[in-house]
Amino acid sequence: MTALDRVARRWGRLIVGFPPYVWLLIFFLVPFLIVIKISLSQAVMGIPPYTPLLEWGEGAVLTIRIALGSFGTLFSDELYAFAYLNSLRLAAIATFCCLLLGYPAAYAIARSSHSVRNLLLLLVALPFWTSFLIRVYAWIGILKTEGLLNGLLLWLGIIDTPLQILETDLAVLIGMVYSYLPFMVLPLFATLEKMDLSLLEAAADLGCRPFQAFISVTLPLSLPGIVAGSLLVFIPAVGEFVIPDLLGGPDTLMIGKILWAEFFDNRDWPVASAVAVAMLILLVVPVMVFQRLQGRATEGTR
Amino acid sequence: MTQTVAQRPTFSPWTDPESVPLIRFEGVSKRFGDFVAVDQVDLSIHAGEFFSLLGASGCGKTTLLRMLAGFETPTSGRIFIDGTDVSAIPPYERPVNMMFQSYALFPHMTVEQNVAFGLKQDGLPKAQIREKVRDVLDLVQMSRFGGRKPHQLSGGQRQRVALARCLAKEPKVLLLDEPLAALDRQLRERTQLELVGIQERVGITFVMVTHDQGEAMTMSSRIAVMNSGCLEQVGTPVEIYEYPGTRFVADFIGAANMFEGVVASDSDDLLVVTCPELESDLTISHGGSVPVGAPVTVMVRPEKMVVQRDRPSEGMNGVKGIVADIAYLGDVSIYHISLPSGRRVEVLRTNLRHTGEQELTWEDEVHLAWHPANAMVLTR
């Protein structure tokens, strides 16, 4: 390979790999910078409803006015801390439930015969064919006091009085587990499917019972899928707005709802932006921990 | 090593009617749907043997081995290990261990953890496990690599770890599915000897699958030749090569010149066969008793013939032809002799003289000669 080839190859790679980064730069980073900017300003009445960050003063003096008041608000009112914690808690429980439900499902799909497998995968993806909003609305019909679930339980004689499920954290959890389950199943399926089955035979051959083989071989080898699936569920679940808004009650505190309220009810853009920035910072930490975990877990499994 | 060579000929438990085999297949068949992968196999393997299953690709060797390990259930027939019918025993309770063709090392464990895995299942105390792991890694000369993960090892090193992992369990039988297939020729030849050495030291019965006949010949105490699910012949390497039982075995193991013919006469110890392809009748000095007129195949190995300019002496079989082709291989040359009937015969000749010049060359008229004792009569 000549030096010229090398240069051509490197540029070729850059050109192919570049467009997605340009896309992200323009449509993610720039808006995010704007959000940061707003979070550092003060709310005012007017359009836009916040003070500018940079201002040309008298004699062409550039003034930078940074207001940390919005972030201060996050600390002064414990409502925000509760909302953050509750979001993390609900998202974590939802992720865990998705894992408990999704792992056996992914395992069954990965071990099924090829003809059945495609059908099962299609069924996992099927909900995406209907609007997310409509599917969450449908849960209202199921969970409400005189809804399908209570009707069924009453009819079966399991309960005498209808349960209050709608407008509780439980309803939010049910909605999140339902909505995000495919995001857990698909990456898990991908790792389980490419696992070398002769490893399980080797384990059995070495005197390992099936359950123990699952614990010591299948589970560690599917860790990348567990991590990927958990991230795909956990991150959007933390910032979820639609599900707590529709299924949760007035006292279901979630950060997505707070954000919405600050923006549209209080019209306090700086505080809303600060909430968003804080949420991002809060999410980056667990994600980095997960990434590290995944890096260690996948070492040598390829 | 010299010691083992001296011991070897005396090790032949299969000739002893008193000896109880360690492994016994009784009419074992395996069907996948309509396809018969293993067909009515009866086979006995004795303790301490290095037994090879040899056959072309797809003939059912792996399937037979996997039934022994417990990964496949026979469609019919029974398998005994050490006197117990193992049909209902799951793989994790069988006293056998298998070394997989792909090695199947656990990618998320280090070499030491891989080797210790089987011992942990047995619930051995930690100290004992550590000691055993060290011992077997020493045995396969992999102690220096105990902390590495499989992906950090070469193919040959992985193969040793896989072997060590099985050996650590001290099974009654070790099953090896083409253990050396992934190695290059040099490493492979060295490993063949190592494997035989290890087998002799640990005294475990080895059952090995291979489709490399040279490998089977060098390593095995006995070989079973398989052909599309059936056992063609079971015997020592010498028996299989010198006294093949069927045309398939004769053809599959080594090179063979085969002449179709019919038995003309059968005196005390000399069988005379008339072959339409040859001008004169062939005599064979051990053919068992074959009825006159029966169709047979006469088999002569290329190295059992001599190629010469003069007529062969009285009592020898002789065939006339011309040299059609010479393949020079360095140590030996293979002469392709064209007979008047158009038939080609292969003869092997050692290149005794240190010169590139051959005394025989293309288009030379020559005679092929062999002693009646050097041919075989095959009826199947």
Ligand SMILES: Nc1ncnc2c1ncn2[C@@H]1O[C@H](COP(=O)(O)OP(=O)(O)OP(=O)(O)O)[C@@H](O)[C@H]1O
């Ligand atoms: N699970 C299965 N389902 C259907 N057919 C199978 C299955 N396993 C093996 N076979 C068939 O059984 C036959 C024997 O297979 P086997 O793996 O025992 O061959 P082999 O002698 O080990 O060949 P190779 O030398 O190529 O490894 C093959 O024709 C194969 O296609």
Ligand SMILES: [Mg+2]
């Ligand atoms: Mg095979």
